[in-house]
Amino acid sequence: MPKADEFDHFYAMTSRRLVGQLFAMTGDLAEAEDAVQEAYIRAWQRWPRIRTYDDREAWIRTVAYRLTINSWRNARNRLAAHLRASRRTEPPELSATLLTLVSGLRKIPEAQRRAIVLHHLVGLSVEQVAAETGAPAGTVKARLARGRKALAPLVADLDEPSTREHPVGPSREAPAHA
Numbered sequence: 001m002p003k004a005d006e007f008d009h010f011y012a013m014t015s016r017r018l019v020g021q022l023f024a025m026t027g028d029l030a031e032a033e034d035a036v037q038e039a040y041i042r043a044w045q046r047w048p049r050i051r052t053y054d055d056r057e058a059w060i061r062t063v064a065y066r067l068t069i070n071s072w073r074n075a076r077n078r079l080a081a082h083l084r085a086s087r088r089t090e091p092p093e094l095s096a097t098l099l100t101l102v103s104g105l106r107k108i109p110e111a112q113r114r115a116i117v118l119h120h121l122v123g124l125s126v127e128q129v130a131a132e133t134g135a136p137a138g139t140v141k142a143r144l145a146r147g148r149k150a151l152a153p154l155v156a157d158l159d160e161p162s163t164r165e166h167p168v169g170p171s172r173e174a175p176a177h178a
Contacts, residue, residue, distance in 0.1 A: 022064050023102065024102055026068050109147075112143045115143040115147060116143075
């Protein structure tokens with residue numbers, strides 16, 4: 001497959017899911033879309049190397065997440081404007097369940113939120129979350145436990161939806177990890 005066609009296929013198969021995952025991590029759809037788009041631009045520039053990676057999607061997600069953090073550190077006023085704008089309009093393509101979940105996730109600490117999204121929505125194992133976040137596996141387990149405890153009362157009205165049917169859920173069958 002030619003280089004451009006391979007990248008286009010990768011983009012088409014992963015971009016929507018990654019935007020949903022970053023939205024769940026950040027709570028800001030516009031910020032998530034911008035960061036994921038920039039991560040794909042960087043991936044295209046490095047495609048000969050990145051195309052050989054076992055988990056290209058993790059590379060995009062990590063770059064997008066880091067771009068978001070850098071954006072928060074360097075442009076707090078811009079972030080505040082995005083948050084104000086995102087509160088005024090509810091994206092029509094997002095389910096009420098996802099919006100409730102993201103609302104709950106916004107109320108827990110960032111490290112716990114990221115661990116929960118990567119483990120439960122993306123479907124990564126504890127070890128994979130540890131590798132992606134740079135935290136020891138024990139720390140990831142603690143963040144998951146504390147995050148679930150903090151999140152439970154915030155999303156008590158949800159019906160326990162299957163993450164595999166969720167728009168930000170994993171694309172492949174993943175074993176349940178705790």
